[in-house]
Amino acid sequence: MAKKRIVIKIGSSSLTTNQGKLSEKQMEHVTQMIAASYRDNYEVIVISSGAVSAGFGEMGYPVRPQTLKGKQAAASVGQTVLMRHYQDRLNANGVVSAQLLLTRADFTDEERYHHMFNTFDELFKRGVVPIINENDATAVDELTFGDNDMLASLVSGFIHADQLIIWTDVDGIYNGNPLTDAHAEKIYSLTGLPAELIDGIDNSSSSSVGTGGMKSKLSAADRALSMGVPVFIGNGIHQHAVHDVIAGQGNGTYLYPTTDRPMKTKKQWIAFHSDIKGSLTVDNGAAEALVENYHSLLPVGIISVQGEFIEGDVITVYDSDGNLLGNGKAGISKNELATMIASGSSPASKTRTAIHRDDWITIKEEKKGESL
Known part of the structure; x- marks a missing residue:
């Protein structure tokens, strides 16, 4: 029986303290979840934010930097710190991980696109968990994915994932902002995403350390659905959270594609990256x-x-x-x-x-x- 291939997107808010710094406790929760998923025989791919949060304190910044050069400098320091946390904890659980820093050019150049696919394929064969982030230290606006939500979506389609899980700080999608609207109702499942839901969503977030609110998550989910990948958006990271999501018991919203025919990798490149x-x-x-x-x-x-x-x-x-x-x-x-x-x-x-x-x-x- 083929292993289920799961892409997990971890936002900065899932890895940090209230002050925006990397949290040892949160890192432990996340890595225990990844290790448990690996033991459950899933092929796990992690899209992880958190480089800036891991790096700004190391550089002597009292708070998270707001300038582009400050963020990129913090990311260049923080990426190594972040990966050390992942690798040390995963290694302790018998899991080997790999770091991949991707840029838009890795997708737009057809030859690099195919080489990237071959790299993923070899990592999966060897039982290695890829941990992916955008190369924030050198990325510029016109060459970025926008945020890691979209990067997670593109990767999930690219490697033909069975499920994309986007962890966030709310328990799913609502028809209003649950933080400000007492009458907002939770949406438990949808097949497809109506454009009016994406356009009308309140993009505010309770987190001050991420780059994408709920609208960016819905836009990313819409792209994944178009490639035939089911999406879950929710919260509640714990050791067996991925197993619960796959079993239909996740604390969030399930989104299903309108087709059961995944888009071929070659056609994804023609449609979205070329x-x-x-x-x-x-x-x-x-x-x-x-x-x-x-x-x-x-x-x-x-x-x-x-x-x-x-x-x-x-x-x-x-x-x-x-x-x-x-x-x-x-x-x-x-x-x-x-x-x-x-x-x-x-x-x-x-x-x-x-x-x-x-x-x-x-x-x-x-x-x-x-x-x-």
């Missing part, structure tokens, strides 16, 4: 062939070409009304396509493939969630 080089506008027949019939796109159905791209680049496709259909890898360069379109219907336009169906991913409008 650098878009251009776009095509297609007629109604080509749009139907791509989206409804899962056929490849032939040049004969293309109305216009935008941008500069060569064979193998990722491009976006729109219908004649300007609606987004999806992304795909170009099978023909922009210049060749433009020549085909200008010359009208030709044998090549009916036989060559502009986007092969194996290199295509439909990006549909979000559907409303259904409450269970």
